Amino acid sequence: MNELLTSIVNGILTKGQFAVLLYFLGVNGWYLILLVSSLLELKLHMLLIADESRHLLLSSTLSPTISILAPAFNEEATIETSLRALLALHYPSLEVIVISDGSKDRTIQVLIDRFDLVPVKTIYEQRIKTKPVRSLYRSSTYPALVVVDKENGGKADALNVGLSFARGELVCAMDADTLIEADGLQRMVRPFLYATDVVATGGTIRVVNGSVVTHGRVAKTAVPSHLLAGVQVVEYLRAFLFGRLGWNRLGGNIIISGAFGLFQREAVLKAGGYLHDTVGEDMELVLRLKRLSYEQGGPGKIAFVPDPVAWTEVPESAGVLGRQRDRWHRGLADVLWRHRRMMFNPRYGVTGLFVFPYYAFVELLAPVIEAVGLVSLVLGLILGVIDWNFALLFYLTAYGLGTALTAFTLILEDLSFHRYETFRDRALLFWWALVENLGYRQMTVYWRLRGLWKFLRGRKEWGAMERKGFRPVTAT
Amino acid sequence: MVSENLLTIVMLIEIGLLVLAVGLFFLHGLWLFFADRRLHRLTTVARESLARLVTRGLVNVEEIQALRELPNDVQVVAFLEISQTVTGTGKERLRFVAQQVGLVDRARKLCESGRWTRRLRGARILSRLDAADPLVQKLLADPHPAVRAQAAEWAAAQPSAAVISAMLVLLADPATQARFAVQNALLRMGGLVAGPLAEFLETHSGRAAEAGLRVAESLAEASFGPPALRHSRAEDVDVRVAAANLLGAVADAAAAERLMQLLSDDESRVRATAAKSLGRMQYWQAGSQLAARLRDSAWRVRKEAGLALRAIGAPGILFLRRATKGDDRFAADMAQQVLDLPATATG
Numbered sequence: 001m002n003e004l005l006t007s008i009v010n011g012i013l014t015k016g017q018f019a020v021l022l023y024f025l026g027v028n029g030w031y032l033i034l035l036v037s038s039l040l041e042l043k044l045h046m047l048l049i050a051d052e053s054r055h056l057l058l059s060s061t062l063s064p065t066i067s068i069l070a071p072a073f074n075e076e077a078t079i080e081t082s083l084r085a086l087l088a089l090h091y092p093s094l095e096v097i098v099i100s101d102g103s104k105d106r107t108i109q110v111l112i113d114r115f116d117l118v119p120v121k122t123i124y125e126q127r128i129k130t131k132p133v134r135s136l137y138r139s140s141t142y143p144a145l146v147v148v149d150k151e152n153g154g155k156a157d158a159l160n161v162g163l164s165f166a167r168g169e170l171v172c173a174m175d176a177d178t179l180i181e182a183d184g185l186q187r188m189v190r191p192f193l194y195a196t197d198v199v200a201t202g203g204t205i206r207v208v209n210g211s212v213v214t215h216g217r218v219a220k221t222a223v224p225s226h227l228l229a230g231v232q233v234v235e236y237l238r239a240f241l242f243g244r245l246g247w248n249r250l251g252g253n254i255i256i257s258g259a260f261g262l263f264q265r266e267a268v269l270k271a272g273g274y275l276h277d278t279v280g281e282d283m284e285l286v287l288r289l290k291r292l293s294y295e296q297g298g299p300g301k302i303a304f305v306p307d308p309v310a311w312t313e314v315p316e317s318a319g320v321l322g323r324q325r326d327r328w329h330r331g332l333a334d335v336l337w338r339h340r341r342m343m344f345n346p347r348y349g350v351t352g353l354f355v356f357p358y359y360a361f362v363e364l365l366a367p368v369i370e371a372v373g374l375v376s377l378v379l380g381l382i383l384g385v386i387d388w389n390f391a392l393l394f395y396l397t398a399y400g401l402g403t404a405l406t407a408f409t410l411i412l413e414d415l416s417f418h419r420y421e422t423f424r425d426r427a428l429l430f431w432w433a434l435v436e437n438l439g440y441r442q443m444t445v446y447w448r449l450r451g452l453w454k455f456l457r458g459r460k461e462w463g464a465m466e467r468k469g470f471r472p473v474t475a476t
Numbered sequence: 477m478v479s480e481n482l483l484t485i486v487m488l489i490e491i492g493l494l495v496l497a498v499g500l501f502f503l504h505g506l507w508l509f510f511a512d513r514r515l516h517r518l519t520t521v522a523r524e525s526l527a528r529l530v531t532r533g534l535v536n537v538e539e540i541q542a543l544r545e546l547p548n549d550v551q552v553v554a555f556l557e558i559s560q561t562v563t564g565t566g567k568e569r570l571r572f573v574a575q576q577v578g579l580v581d582r583a584r585k586l587c588e589s590g591r592w593t594r595r596l597r598g599a600r601i602l603s604r605l606d607a608a609d610p611l612v613q614k615l616l617a618d619p620h621p622a623v624r625a626q627a628a629e630w631a632a633a634q635p636s637a638a639v640i641s642a643m644l645v646l647l648a649d650p651a652t653q654a655r656f657a658v659q660n661a662l663l664r665m666g667g668l669v670a671g672p673l674a675e676f677l678e679t680h681s682g683r684a685a686e687a688g689l690r691v692a693e694s695l696a697e698a699s700f701g702p703p704a705l706r707h708s709r710a711e712d713v714d715v716r717v718a719a720a721n722l723l724g725a726v727a728d729a730a731a732a733e734r735l736m737q738l739l740s741d742d743e744s745r746v747r748a749t750a751a752k753s754l755g756r757m758q759y760w761q762a763g764s765q766l767a768a769r770l771r772d773s774a775w776r777v778r779k780e781a782g783l784a785l786r787a788i789g790a791p792g793i794l795f796l797r798r799a800t801k802g803d804d805r806f807a808a809d810m811a812q813q814v815l816d817l818p819a820t821a822t823g
Contacts, residue, residue, distance in 0.1 A: 025486070047593045048622060051556055051600045056629060060660045061694045123782070123813045125775045194621075194653035393483045400490030407497030414504050426505050430498060 010385045020373035021398060027362055028401035034246030035408055041249045042241075042416050045306060054186045064192060065093040066185055067168030067265070071158035072098055072176035076105040080114050082177055085216025087142050091185040096145050097162045098176065102131075102152025111147050116140045128160040128273040136165070155258070156274035156281040163273055166265055173282070175259045179208060179216055179311040187308035188262050191301075199289050199299040200263045202256035203308035204240045206419070207233045209316065218311050221419045223428040228321055230432040231440045232314040237429075238409045241416075244304040252355035253302040254290060258282030260310035263289075267299060278338070280331020287339050294348045307417070322447040329367070329451030336360050337455075367448035373398065374442060399437040406433040515550060522546055522554035530562055530569045544577040551579050552601065559604040571605050580607060587611045592620035599623060603630035616642045621651030628654065632661035635668045644669075644676045647691075648684035655687050662691045670697040677703030682712060689718035696725040708734050716746045724753025732759045739765050739781075744774035751777060755784025760791045767795035770807035778806060782814035 068086055072079055079098070086096050100107050111117055117137035131153035139145040150161050159173055170192060172185065184203060191198045209232075210224025224230045247253045256263075261282065268274075271288050274281045286302055293300020315321040336359060343360060345352040377394060380386040386394075410429055413419070420429060525539050543551065555574055562570055574580050579601065586598025588611065595615060602612050603626060613634070615627035628646060631639045646658040662669045669691070677688050677700065685707055692700040700722055707719035720738050723731035735757075738750035751769055754762045762784075769781035785792030799811035 021483075047596070050597070051552075051604070053600075053604070053629060055560075056660060056664075061663065062656065062659050062690065120818055121813075121816050123779055123810070123817070125779070193656045194651075196652055390480060390483075393480060393487060397483045397487045397490065400487055400494065404490055404493035404497055407494055407501060411497060411501050411504065414501060414508070418508060421508075423505070426502065430501065 010383075016372060016376050020369060020376070021394070023369050024373070024398045025401065027366070028405060030358075030362070031242070031402075031405050034250075035242045035405060035412075036246075037249045038242040038246035039412060041245050042306060042412060046416055049187075049307060054183060060092065063092050064170050064189060065095070065168040066091060066170045066172055066189065066262070067095040067097055067162070067166035068172045068174060069159055069162035069166065070096065070098045070174055070176045071101055071155050071162065072103060072107055073101045073152070073155075073158075074103050074105045074107060075176045076103070076107050076110055078177045079107055079110055081213075081216045082179065083111070083115070083145075083216075085179055087145060088182065088216070089180060089185055090182050091189075093168075094144055094185070095166065095168055096142075097148060097165055098145070099148045099150060099158040099162045101150060101154065101158040108147070108149050112137065115142060115145060115147075117145075117147055122165070124164050126164050127269050128163065130157050130160045130164070133161060154276060156276045156278075159281075160273040160276075163265065163269060168265060170262050171265045171268065172260070172262045173258060174261075174310065175312065177313060178205075178259045179213065179218060180260060181309045181311075182217065184260075184308040184310060185262075188260075188305050191303040191305060192262070192264070195301065197299045197301045198264075198303050199267045199293065199301060200256050200261060200286060201303045201305055202244065202253070202261045203304075203310055204306055205236055205257050205259050206309055206311050207236055207314050208311035209233075209314055211311070213311075221425075222422075223420055223425040223432070225428065226316050227432075227435070228318065228440070229314055229316050230428060231436040232321075234406055234410075234429060234432045234436060236314075237413055238406055240304075241306065241412050242405075242409050245306050247355070248304045251350050252358070253304050254287050254351065254355055254359070255283050256286050256302060256304075257310075259312050260308075261286075264299060278331060278334045279327050280335045283331060284335045284338065287335055287342075290351055291339060291342060291348065294351070309417075309419075318443065322443070322450070325444055325447040326451035326454065329364075329448040330455045332359070332364055333452055333455040336364060364452075367445045367452065370441075370445045371449055374445070399441070403433060403437060406436075515553065518546055518550040519553050519557075522550055523558065526554055526558050526570070526573065529573050530558065530566050533565070533569055540573060540576045543573065548582065551577060555579055556601065556604050559606075567606055571607055574605055574607075580605065580609075583607075584609065584611055587615060592618070592623055595623045596620070596626055599626040599630060603633075606630075606633045608634050613639060613642065616646060621649070621654045624649065624651070624654040625657035628657040628661045632664040635665040637672075640665065640669055640672050644672060644688070647676070647687040648680065648682075655683075659687055659691050663694050667695065667697065670695055670699055674699040674703055677707065681707075681710060682715065685710070686712070686715045686718045689715065689722050693718070693722045693725045698726060698728065701726045701728055701731060705730060705734050708738060713743045713745060716741065716743065717749045720746055720749040720753055724749075724756045727757045732757060732762065735759075736762050736765050739769055744772070744777050747772065748774065748776040748780040751780035751784045755780070755787035758788050760788040763788060763791045763795050766792070767799060770796075770799050770810055771804045778810040782810045785811075786814050786817070 070086065083096070083098060098111065117139050119135050120138045122136060131151040134149045134151065137147040146165060148161055148165060150158065163171060170189065174180065188201050188203050191201045207224070207229060208218060209226065209229035210222045211218050212220040223233055244253055244255065258281070267289060268285065271285070271292055275284050278284050290300050290302060292298070315324055342348045342352045342356045344357060348356070377391055381388070381391055407430065410433065420426065522543060525543055529536060529539060555570065559567070559570060583598045583601035586594045587602065589595055589598070595618060599612050599615050602609050612627050612630045615623050616631065618624050618627065624646065628643060631643055643658050643662060646654055649655045649658065662673065673688055673692055677685060677692065680688065689704070689707060704719050704722040704726055707715050708723060710716055710719065720735060723735050732754065735750045735754050738746055741747050741750065747769065751766055754766060766781045766784050769777055772778050772781065782796065785796050796811040796815050799807045800815065802808055
């Protein structure tokens, strides 16, 4: 009986491992193409922005107006710092709308006290159904600030309320605790000025953990020494610098981070705004805008711009991080399922024939394949079908190319923006690039599988996110 | 089982790539460290030297020679940096020094390069120095939109008749980037472009006209009245909207009369813009027409009509109060909302 089981497992492992290895090499090979694409894109971008005069945009009456939508739920600890930084952004015609999504803490009171808010009335068209608005405030010291207090309905609902109140031609969707660099909007608005078919643009999200923040601005960047935060720095660099930038050239961007994205307001309203019943509302909106552009015409280009930067605090506890990754993967599964008719559909051009299948077979199913590979490796060792040498060789081969690609991403960062300057930072970045394969990546496989499982069972909760708040600079 | 030999080969390739990447990463870091230090040191020297030359206005041959001997990248950084902080005589002196150290000649050469990235660089340097160079004017017809846009930026500080007419042609540029830069530059030129722009608007239509109308709206000269009236009858909705905005800025009797007609346009965006423009003009004679628009099927038109009534003062408020008691639920609701607005609110 034992021999029979061993021979069956042996058979599975023989074929299975080969398939898993091929999958790993195939995916990483594709990443290599993305890396080259992002290198070319970055080179062009750096040439275009070298010595440009963005200040002209600042003084122009022709610059499009921007409304920042900042949903806040229990952000009492960080809202003042974040909001002051938003109000100080360098952009000529800017409106900041904070939407308190039924906060149970003192978020609204903090805003009233610190920003001299007074209740006001306004005329707005409710084109999207949302939870009721309790009150609306304007600041008597900051004319650009609007605060909406509404009943809790989730982030999508809060953003939809913001869309109704916004007056800007463009809306910038962000998280209330995201720190946008002062010239971030000037940089991010460029694609809208340069082309008429752009419907949304996204900027780079960087990890703020470990860096020094003062007055809502990152005063000194540093790579965190905390394992989970450090590994996420590498992950974010990889995702934005070669993932999204690489897709830019290939015309396949379908993700704009919910923490920092700029959209054509009218296009979003026409599309029906953010969906309430999904946890991947940002990706869903982008894919819907893309899909509608194919179906009804109109702007549909999604552009990623690498130089506008927003800083975000990432989770440092495995529990919170796990919930976040689980939610992201559930969101991905949900969005792909909702728009499944795009799959291999020539009507949707590159998106339908190439990008959508990539997200389905590579991004969505990656944890399944990775889990099969890891489980069969362990099973093979237990049953004695493979020896330790082979297992180690297989493991190193499977993760080796990914690590090399990550190292090349670090070079991309170095060649372009080099925000991490010290030797310590470089050493840490490289260290985290190596370390992420020893446990962290496997943990993310588990979290993503859990997300997939929850999606199959129809669960849609968000999970709580704890914020530590930003570390202020020490007075000298 | 996957062959161990195959795995070993793949792994060795991966290790090779990894070692290469890591080596490059750290070597580049090392190079950056020294390059930054060098750049910082030399730029400080160049900056101090330039500041002395520009503020004192004395030609110090030795100092210019020292600047000339600095590497190109240092010169560019220092000159572009200081160019942002000086104007008038200071800028002239800076240009003189740039000429003496050879930076202007190098930038001119770049402008003649076959590669667009170099032409862009050259145009940027000359723009920042406000150098009145015909080479940059030629770049207004460059095949690459980024270069055309940069040339347009340069043109804003060189408002000659030839430059203005070349710029107006670019209002029809198919590339949005160049068009935006041209609009911006024309605005910065101010009243000088009013005459040529009015003539341009008389003879152009479509996208070019729309771009021109937007510039004209910001300039708000009376001479734009006739072309605005003509374009308010255009077939293109965007052009009619831009014309309605311009009519509101021109704000004469003919404009008001045409705007009242536009309140019955087929397109809601045009009706809304017309209402907004009438409010901006505070044209109280349009009270009854605006009040009728409170019953419009489009929310945006109702809102703009309500706000316009509020803007025209007492007669408008009267119309709004009357509308609150009318039989049209939508008109009554909008009128009430407008009346409820605080005194300082703009809607």
